[in-house]
Amino acid sequence: MTREQKSLVNKIVKKYGPVLDLKANPEAMIEILRQFGPIFDDPDGGSKPGGVGSPPPCIVENERVLLDDMMAAVLKLTREVAAIKKAVTAQAK
Helix, strand or coil: CCHHHHHHHHHHHHHHCCCCCCCCCCHHHHHHHHHHHHHHCCCCCCCCCCCCCCCCCCCCCCCCCCHHHHHHHHHHHHHHHHHHHHHHHHHHC
């Protein structure tokens, strides 16, 4: 284990205790993953040595856009466009 990993484990133990009872406190796992998960992200995106074929950097920093969020935004835009279309059609009559 690296020094950084040991430090991280010590921080988690200090905050949540040496034993996690996920049946009694399942939200602890989510909190740990949200707070400390980005530390384990691979800075080069997991590309092979030399960076060949690495994806362009993401414009969203320290956040992740989930498919559910994307679909909710598309649905909202679809409803807004439909409302505008309905208003324009009503005005034209």
